[in-house]
Amino acid sequence: MTRTSRLSRSARLALAPLFIAASLTGAARAEDSSDPITIPIHNWSSQIVMSHAIGQIFESMGNSVEYVSTDSQAVYEAIRLGDASLEVEVWEGAFGASFNAAVEKGGIHEAGNHNAVTREDWWYPLWTKEACPGLPDWEALNACAAVFATPETGEKGRFLGGPVDWLKHDAEKVDALAMNFTVVNAGSAAALWAELAAAEKDKTPIVIFNWTPNFAEAVWPGEFVEFPKWEAGCDTDPAVGLYPDKVYDCGNPADGYLKIAAWDGMPEKWPAAYAVLQKVSFTNPQIAEMAKLVDVDGMEPEDAASAWLEANEAVWKPWLE
Amino acid sequence: MSMVDRIDLTPPSPRLNAPILMLGLAALLILGRAWLPEGLPAGLMRLPEALVVPFADWINAAFAFLRDDLGLMEVTRAFAAMLEWLLDVTANILYGKNRWPRLGPLPWSVVAISMAALGWWLGGWRLAVLAGGTFVWIAVMGQWQWAMETLSVIVVAAPFSVFAGLILGIAAWRWKGVQRILNPILNVAQSLPHFAYMIPVVVFIGVGPKAGAIVTIIFSVPPMIRMTELGLRKVPEEVVEAGRMGGATPWQLLTRVRLPTARGDILIGVNQVIMQCLAMVVLASFIGMPGLGQKLLQLLQALKIGLSVEIGITIVLIAVVLDRLSRAWAKRQPLHHALGLSWARRHPVLLIWAVAVVLAFALSQLFPLLAQVPRREALSIAAPVDMLVDWLIRLVDPVTTWLRWFLITWVLIPLRDAILWLPFSAVLIAVAAAGWAVGGWRSALVMLGFIGAIALSGWWDRAMITVYMVGFSVFLAALIGFPLGIWAAGSETRANRMLLICDSLQTFPSFIYLIPVVMLFGVNDVAVVMAVVTFAAVPLVRYTIEGLRGVAPELIEAAHMSGTTRRQMLWHVQLPMAAPVMLVGVNQSVMFSLFMVIIAAFIGTQDLGQELQRALSVSDVGKGLVLGLAVAFMGLAVDHLLRQMSERMRQGGGA
Numbered sequence: 001m002t003r004t005s006r007l008s009r010s011a012r013l014a015l016a017p018l019f020i021a022a023s024l025t026g027a028a029r030a031e032d033s034s035d036p037i038t039i040p041i042h043n044w045s046s047q048i049v050m051s052h053a054i055g056q057i058f059e060s061m062g063n064s065v066e067y068v069s070t071d072s073q074a075v076y077e078a079i080r081l082g083d084a085s086l087e088v089e090v091w092e093g094a095f096g097a098s099f100n101a102a103v104e105k106g107g108i109h110e111a112g113n114h115n116a117v118t119r120e121d122w123w124y125p126l127w128t129k130e131a132c133p134g135l136p137d138w139e140a141l142n143a144c145a146a147v148f149a150t151p152e153t154g155e156k157g158r159f160l161g162g163p164v165d166w167l168k169h170d171a172e173k174v175d176a177l178a179m180n181f182t183v184v185n186a187g188s189a190a191a192l193w194a195e196l197a198a199a200e201k202d203k204t205p206i207v208i209f210n211w212t213p214n215f216a217e218a219v220w221p222g223e224f225v226e227f228p229k230w231e232a233g234c235d236t237d238p239a240v241g242l243y244p245d246k247v248y249d250c251g252n253p254a255d256g257y258l259k260i261a262a263w264d265g266m267p268e269k270w271p272a273a274y275a276v277l278q279k280v281s282f283t284n285p286q287i288a289e290m291a292k293l294v295d296v297d298g299m300e301p302e303d304a305a306s307a308w309l310e311a312n313e314a315v316w317k318p319w320l321e
Numbered sequence: 322m323s324m325v326d327r328i329d330l331t332p333p334s335p336r337l338n339a340p341i342l343m344l345g346l347a348a349l350l351i352l353g354r355a356w357l358p359e360g361l362p363a364g365l366m367r368l369p370e371a372l373v374v375p376f377a378d379w380i381n382a383a384f385a386f387l388r389d390d391l392g393l394m395e396v397t398r399a400f401a402a403m404l405e406w407l408l409d410v411t412a413n414i415l416y417g418k419n420r421w422p423r424l425g426p427l428p429w430s431v432v433a434i435s436m437a438a439l440g441w442w443l444g445g446w447r448l449a450v451l452a453g454g455t456f457v458w459i460a461v462m463g464q465w466q467w468a469m470e471t472l473s474v475i476v477v478a479a480p481f482s483v484f485a486g487l488i489l490g491i492a493a494w495r496w497k498g499v500q501r502i503l504n505p506i507l508n509v510a511q512s513l514p515h516f517a518y519m520i521p522v523v524v525f526i527g528v529g530p531k532a533g534a535i536v537t538i539i540f541s542v543p544p545m546i547r548m549t550e551l552g553l554r555k556v557p558e559e560v561v562e563a564g565r566m567g568g569a570t571p572w573q574l575l576t577r578v579r580l581p582t583a584r585g586d587i588l589i590g591v592n593q594v595i596m597q598c599l600a601m602v603v604l605a606s607f608i609g610m611p612g613l614g615q616k617l618l619q620l621l622q623a624l625k626i627g628l629s630v631e632i633g634i635t636i637v638l639i640a641v642v643l644d645r646l647s648r649a650w651a652k653r654q655p656l657h658h659a660l661g662l663s664w665a666r667r668h669p670v671l672l673i674w675a676v677a678v679v680l681a682f683a684l685s686q687l688f689p690l691l692a693q694v695p696r697r698e699a700l701s702i703a704a705p706v707d708m709l710v711d712w713l714i715r716l717v718d719p720v721t722t723w724l725r726w727f728l729i730t731w732v733l734i735p736l737r738d739a740i741l742w743l744p745f746s747a748v749l750i751a752v753a754a755a756g757w758a759v760g761g762w763r764s765a766l767v768m769l770g771f772i773g774a775i776a777l778s779g780w781w782d783r784a785m786i787t788v789y790m791v792g793f794s795v796f797l798a799a800l801i802g803f804p805l806g807i808w809a810a811g812s813e814t815r816a817n818r819m820l821l822i823c824d825s826l827q828t829f830p831s832f833i834y835l836i837p838v839v840m841l842f843g844v845n846d847v848a849v850v851m852a853v854v855t856f857a858a859v860p861l862v863r864y865t866i867e868g869l870r871g872v873a874p875e876l877i878e879a880a881h882m883s884g885t886t887r888r889q890m891l892w893h894v895q896l897p898m899a900a901p902v903m904l905v906g907v908n909q910s911v912m913f914s915l916f917m918v919i920i921a922a923f924i925g926t927q928d929l930g931q932e933l934q935r936a937l938s939v940s941d942v943g944k945g946l947v948l949g950l951a952v953a954f955m956g957l958a959v960d961h962l963l964r965q966m967s968e969r970m971r972q973g974g975g976a
Contacts, residue, residue: 040528043622064419069615070528071607073938083527098939151729152845160844164931165938186844187925187934193624194839201715215623295623300696 032270036064040084042072044189045215045301046291047089052305053290054088054280057316058273073098073165079263080107086266086277092256093120093211094166099261111262111277116213116284117255120168122159122225123210125196129223131205136226138177138251145180147205153182160195160208161185168209169235169248173227176246196220213287215295227251279319286315339762343754350747365746373779377943384942388524397525405531407477412530415476416469426469428685428692429460431678436642438674444649451645455638463699464613464635471612472639474530474605475598478537482594485538486545487587491575493546494553507543512912512956514919515540515604516933517949520942523608533601533610541597545590552586553579588651595647596828599640603830604920607937617830626710626836627703633833640828714840721841733793733846740789745776748785752958760965771958775951784951786928790921791914791955794850798857798910803903805858806865807891816866823863831856831917835924849921857914864906868899904967911959915952 039055041048055065070078076098078084090099090110102108124135131147134140148157159181161170170183186192192208193216199206200220207225210216227250228242234250241249260280267274282290293304309316354361363369387393412418417426437453459468493500510518519536526532556579564578580587606614613632620629658667665672685691690698749772756768775784809819834852842848872895880894896903922930929948936945 038529043618045619045623048619068529068609069606069611070609071938074523074528074608074940077523077940078528081527083529150843150845151726152734163925163934165935184844185925185931186839187921187923187931188622190621190624190836191839191844191924193622194836195844197624198714198840198843201718301619303696 032061032063032272034064035269036066037085037266037270037273038066038068038083040070040075040078040087041067041301042070042075042089044291045294045304046213046287047072048301049290049294049304049308050088050282050287052302053309053316054086054277056305056309057276057320058270061272061276061320063270063273076102076108076261079261080105082107082263082265085263085270086111087261088280089114090257090259090261091118091120091211092258093118093168093252096256097167099259107264108261109264110259111266111274112260112280114258114260114283114287115281116258116287118211118213118258119224119252119254119256120209120211121227121252121254122170122207123222124205124207124225125200125220125222127200127203128205128207130203136223138179138225138227141207141225142177142179142181148181148207150184152184155180157181157207159183160192160206162189162192162209163187166209168252170209172248173250176241176243176249177227213284213291215288215291217288218292218296224254225251230254276319280316286312339765340754340758343750343757343765347747347751347754350744350750354742354744354747361744361746366744367781368745368776368779370779372777374777376778376947377941379943380946381941381943384521384524394525398527401526401531401535404477404481404534405529408474408530408534411473411476412470415473416466418473426693428681429456429465429694430681430685430691433457433460434677434681435674438670438677440642440646440649442670443646443653448645448649452642455642458638459635460694461700462631462635463694463696463701464616464632465693467611467613467616467632468635468639469612470530471602471610471614474534474537474610474612475595475602478534478541479594479598481534482538482541482545482598483591486542486590486594487549489542490546490549490590491553493550500550503546507546508957508960509950509953510539511543512915512953512960513949514916514930514933514952515601516607516919516937517945517952519604519608520937520940520945523940524942528609530609530611532608533605536605536608537598537601537610540601541594544593544597548586548590548593549583552583552590555586556582585651588647592644592647592651595643596640599636599643599828602636603832614830617832621832621836624836625703626833627706628701629833629836630706631701631703633830636830637825637828641824644824710837714837717841725842725845725847728847728850729845733850736793737786737789737846740785741782743785745781749773749776755962756965759962759969764961764965767961768958771954771961774954778947778951780929780932780948780951783927783929783932784955786926787915787918787930787952788955790846790849790853790918790926790928791911794853794857794914794918795907795910797850797854798861798914799907801854802858802861802906802910803865806862806906807869807896809862810866810869816870819862819866823859826855826859831920832923835921839924844925846926848924849918849926852921852924853914853917856917857910860909860913861903861906864902864909865899868902868906869895871902872898901967901970904963904970908960908963911963912956915956919952 037055037058039051041051051067055067058065068084070084072095075084075087076095079087080102090096099108103110122138122141129135132141132144134143145157146155148159149155150158152158157180159170159174161168161183162185164185173179174181174183186195186208192210196206196208196216198204210222210224212224216222230250230253231240234241235248238245238247241247243249260277262274262277266277290304290308293299293307294301297304299307350361350365354366360366409418409420410422412425413420413423414425414427415432433453433456436456437449440448440450440452459465489499489503493503515536518539522532522536522539526535560582561574561578564574569578602610602612603614603617606612606618613636617629617632620632681691749769752772753765753769756764756766760767775781805819809815831852834855835848838848838852842851876894876898877890880890885894918926918928919930919933922928922934925931929952933945933948933952936948
């Protein structure tokens with residue numbers, strides 16, 4: 001909230017010439033409303049930094065911006081009702097369902113699509129390879145399932161999945177591929193990282209749910225497990241995929257979308273800001289960099305956004321034209 | 322009135338027969354499950370699908386009607402808009418949000434001086450140091466912005482709660498009907514998990530600081546209502562009579578006589594409101610409350626334990642300061658100055674405060690560091706804390722690895738399987754039998770009503786997993802809490818220190834425990850149980866200390882005279898006398914465990930909490946409320962049982 005207004009002062013100074021140019025062009029077109037643009041932020045850093053980066057661009061155009069922290073699934077309902085104005089990271093795998101449901105109800109639409117691709121699947125840190133050298137092949141993983149056994153899963157290997165409300169179909173996948181694994185769901189991303197950090201201390205082999213782009217890549221190098229390739233319909237049509245009579249007999253899409261969603265009222269209320277938003281597009285390395293500034297370098301998200309904008313003017317300045 | 326007799330020779334009461342019969346029936350069902358070749362009929366094992374009542378659908382239909390057809394949403398949104406205006410004002414003053422009146426932000430030095438002055442005025446120099454020091458800590462740790470964001474919501478929510486609680490409390494005291502309606506609502510509200518009522522708030526109010534303020538108000542208002550009502554009821558008739566004789570109107574009687582007389586209780590209510598507000602800081606950030614809680618969750622998400630501990634300390638410090646300030650205010654008696662003193666002599670603190678504030682304003686213009694400490698220049702204890710946590714984890718790791726294996730293989734999995742194996746009919750009958758044993762057929766019906774409703778909701782298996790985790794956690798907590806409490810009660814200083822630890826543990830945001838616990842035990846039920854035990858032991862320790870301290874000294878004296886050993890003294894005099902209070906501790910411990918088990922969904926559980934978390938993420942009001950009520954009913958059932966027991970003990974002892 002005002003963390004930004006404090007920062008925006010420095011941001012505005014840095015961007016002063018632009019500010020004038022933007023407000024001139026803005027004046028030529030329809031005026032943006034003086035009401036604040038409400039940007040929702042969630043609990044992972046790349047999204048927060050990106051929200052602040054886009055918010056600071058809006059502020060440089062003379063708009064006022066407010067940030068509100070919300071649940072990452074409930075946010076689509078909030079946008080639909082106009083309580084929040086946009087969402088900068090709509091992950092296909094994690095939020096595709098909520099987003100589509102909200103689109104069907106009306107009030108929210110896709111405003112843009114990032115260059116970045118997202119991937120969410122079974123993943124292991126590199127030290128795991130020592131215990132199970134055949135990785136990243138899924139059959140090799142299955143062959144050394146015993147390495148991943150824990151007291152609560154008995155003989156079977158443990159796969160530590162994300163929270164159930166991320167709606168991953170890991171249990172179905174284990175079933176379809178007849179894997180010797182049991183899915184245990186962590187209750188939050190924090191619990192996943194805590195397990196990973198604990199495993200790192202004595203290099204315990206571990207296979208968890210992970211995704212990219214993500215700060216964890218910078219902290220714990222690792223790889224995704226290679227399942228049979230995803231084909232459209234693998235999740236609904238038994239014929240598609242490895243086995244003719246199973247659904248989910250494949251990995252998750254390796255190139256999921258990362259979209260930008262906006263409230264239907266936004267183009268009318270803030271036409272200039274909306275026009276910029278449509279052009280916004282980040283790549284995987286850019287997003288990973290934003291996350292790294294916070295999670296590894298320990299900057300505050302607002303400062304990280306300002307720093308990123310300052311270092312990457314070539315990327316975002318063309319969006320304003 | 323021999324104490325020993327009462328303990329060892331409980332006279333057989335005639336109504337014990339019914340519970341024994343019922344227990345027999347339950348045992349029969351269990352034996353049938355075990356030994357009948359084809360097992361029990363399915364209808365006795367679990368409630369048949371056809372009988373499950375679609376409560377969630379009904380609630381959703383009712384909410385849809387309220388929202389869309391009655392247009393209640395317009396009303397709630399209008400109310401929220403008003404609240405938002407207030408929040409914007411405090412947000413502007415405290416941290417400079419760009420809203421009317423556009424005066425803020427206040428420099429941190431001014432706020433710290435003001436808090437110190439308030440502390441001085443209410444409780445002398447110690448309180449001044451505590452209050453001022455806390456705000457200096459916040460500033461130099463670079464948390465000013467976040468803390469002010471949090472406080473900007475609390476300074477609106479807390480007075481709102483106090484005001485609403487006062488009015489509702491007076492209404493409940495004045496009109497029997499209001500009390501009859503309010504009482505069960507308050508009971509449920511105080512045992513409903515927070516997530517359950519956060520969902521309707523998201524639907525009706527939206528997200529953001531206003532939603533955070535509203536859940537905080539909802540959560541903190543019940544104790545205020547309770548204390549106001551209690552206080553008014555305790556006002557002696559003579560005082561009121563005196564007021565009447567003085568010719569006071571009913572309004573004057575209320576505002577000038579009854580309320581001032583009930584001041585002590587009402588101020589305890591205020592104190593409770595403040596504590597509850599701070600307890601909500603982290604949870605409310607799930608629906609958009611800004612500030613410390615939000616930051617804490619972000620930091621934990623990136624596994625920054627040290628930095629989250631810093632925030633946790635700040636929350637505890639703020640809680641302690643506000644607690645001490647409000648207590649001091651409650652105890653404070655009006656001061657009567659000698660006639661003829663000058664204004665300055667009568668208000669020395671006010672004068673010093675005014676001078677210091679002006680000075681701080683001026684200095685903070687010259688030295689920006691006195692207005693705001695940027696994060697970059699802030700101090701941090703994160704690195705040593707991280708090292709300490711890391712060292713601790715490495716140190717106890719060998720033990721925990723074994724403990725994890727042992728508990729999971731030999732205790733938790735067998736226990737969970739056993740409780741899920743039980744036929745629901747046997748559980749219901751056994752629960753009713755317990756009710757009958759302590760409170761006759763009425764209690765049996767109450768217990769059956771609570772637990773039966775859970776069966777009807779169709780969440781039986783999930784509820785049983787919650788029961789097993791809470792049950793085992795409270796058992797472990799009792800193994801730790803009772804001995805610790807007894808030990809601490811041995812000396813006054815030890816007791817006070819232990820109570821301080823209890824206070825801190827209670828206000829320290831529980832989310833922070835979850836991470837080290839996962840690092841030690843992994844994502845499984847052991848981690849959940851350990852997190853819950855940490856929390857559930859607190860009330861056991863506290864009430865054991867309070868109970869033992871409350872034993873009449875004459876009794877102890879008398880026992881001494883008759884030559885009891887220390888052991889006899891403890892087992893035959895002190896513990897029996899303290900038992901009713903200790904039962905209250907058990908009751909609280911169960912409540913705390915239920916709350917914590919739900920929060921432990923963030924570790925990863927398969928109980929009601931996990932479903933509740935899922936309901937929150939899709940804003941499913943009906944499902945959320947049904948699950949929440951299932952948890953609340955468990956709490957209320959235990960509460961009923963323990964209250965009846967404690968009542969019987971008191972009557973037995975007081976005779």
